[in-house]
Amino acid sequence: MNIDIELIQESKIDKVDFNNLAFGKVFSDHMLVCDFADGEWKTPKIMPYGPLSFEPSARVFHYGQAVFEGMKAYKDDNDDVFLFRPDENFHRLNKSGERLAMPPVPEEVFIEGLKKLLKIDNTWIKKGMGNSLYIRPFIIASEGAISASPAEEYKFIIICSPAQSYYAGEVRVIFAEKYSRSADGGVGFAKAAGNYAAQFYPTSLAHKEGYQQIVWTDANTHEYLEEAGTMNVFFRIGNKLITAPTNDRILDGITRKSIIQLAKDYNIEVEIRRVSVAEIKEAARDGELKEIFGSGTAAVINPIKGFKHQNETFELPDLNDSYASFFKDKLLKIQYNILEDKHSWRVKI
Numbered sequence: 362m363n364i365d366i367e368l369i370q371e372s373k374i375d376k377v378d379f380n381n382l383a384f385g386k387v388f389s390d391h392m393l394v395c396d397f398a399d400g401e402w403k404t405p406k407i408m409p410y411g412p413l414s415f416e417p418s419a420r421v422f423h424y425g426q427a428v429f430e431g432m433k434a435y436k437d438d439n440d441d442v443f444l445f446r447p448d449e450n451f452h453r454l455n456k457s458g459e460r461l462a463m464p465p466v467p468e469e470v471f472i473e474g475l476k477k478l479l480k481i482d483n484t485w486i487k488k489g490m491g492n493s494l495y496i497r498p499f500i501i502a503s504e505g506a507i508s509a510s511p512a513e514e515y516k517f518i519i520i521c522s523p524a525q526s527y528y529a530g531e532v533r534v535i536f537a538e539k540y541s542r543s544a545d546g547g548v549g550f551a552k553a554a555g556n557y558a559a560q561f562y563p564t565s566l567a568h569k570e571g572y573q574q575i576v577w578t579d580a581n582t583h584e585y586l587e588e589a590g591t592m593n594v595f596f597r598i599g600n601k602l603i604t605a606p607t608n609d610r611i612l613d614g615i616t617r618k619s620i621i622q623l624a625k626d627y628n629i630e631v632e633i634r635r636v637s638v639a640e641i642k643e644a645a646r647d648g649e650l651k652e653i654f655g656s657g658t659a660a661v662i663n664p665i666k667g668f669k670h671q672n673e674t675f676e677l678p679d680l681n682d683s684y685a686s687f688f689k690d691k692l693l694k695i696q697y698n699i700l701e702d703k704h705s706w707r708v709k710i
């Protein structure tokens with residue numbers, strides 16, 4: 362595959378304090394941009410990271426025709442660089458795009474383009490457990506024309522942001538009673554930009570009450586727990602792990618499916634089924650609810666310390682042998698090439 366390459370004159374890397382990185386604010390020297398026009402994807406370009414210009418009428422601004430992915434590159438002690446299940450991100454991006462009537466990005470543009478970009482910006486990937494380069498591939502409708510129909514021109518872009526291990530502090534959540542993230546037949550399964558914008562307001566209300574996130578419930582009854590804003594959710598009752606099945610309302614997280622596989626590998630009982638608010642509250646009252654945690658690429662696993670539903674609040678116990686830390690340790694060690702990779706999840710660059 363051809364890629365046009367324009368390298369930066371002088372790297373910005375020396376100006377970056379890698380010990381004090383705010384998530385998603387600093388970007389590496391280069392980005393990949395590939396245009397779709399005249400019914401085809403053109404030759405991708407790797408160029409210096411920087412502003413792009415668009416017509417104010419570009420459809421992405423008006424109709425939110427945009428989808429994205431989130432993934433990471435990891436460096437081991439020998440300076441080898443790895444991706445974690447990148448084919449999953451590639452397929453999911455196009456699955457999201459299909460739902461928003463966007464043309465699929467070719468596999469070689471995504472995978473080969475990303476590998477080339479990471480080779481060029483290799484020094485931005487720092488070794489040491491927890492350090493990574495967060496990768497944000499996305500597609501936007503760039504055509505300038507404000508008729509409410511799918512665009513005929515798109516841009517596929519990959520930008521990269523150095524990240525440190527992500528600690529969100531103690532997380533407490535509200536189980537949603539009024540607002541919904543997604544509905545049957547909707548776009549909840551897609552990483553569609555508008556799904557996130559629509560959560561900002563209800564989440565800001567939760568913040569005012571001292572809760573960091575919302576665990577969304579099914580839109581029809583608000584009786585079943587689905588997922589959090591950017592994370593799938595797991596519950597541990599006794600020694601059993603439970604998570605909701607994915608469907609058209611729930612994002613099919615790669616961390617989630619990896620945890621389910623690891624649970625099977627390590628003989629931890631895991632049930633994939635609907636989880637009701639009533640069941641979780643009852644288990645909490647009985648002392649059977651041991652843990653709740655979220656899973657996603659950014660934080661890997663985020664333990665949830667407590668939750669609120671209607672006017673009741675619940676706190677979860679501190680555990681020495683939590684599943685959250687067990688799975689986080691295993692996943693990180695696979696990602697950083699420390700542990701055997703039985704399922705061929707690592708892809709070396």
Ligand SMILES: *Cc1c(COP(=O)(O)O)cnc(C)c1O
Binds near residue numbers: 658
């Ligand atoms: C990205 C995302 C996740 C987590 O997916 P991973 O592939 O594990 O990073 C979960 N829920 C939502 C809504 C997401 O956007």
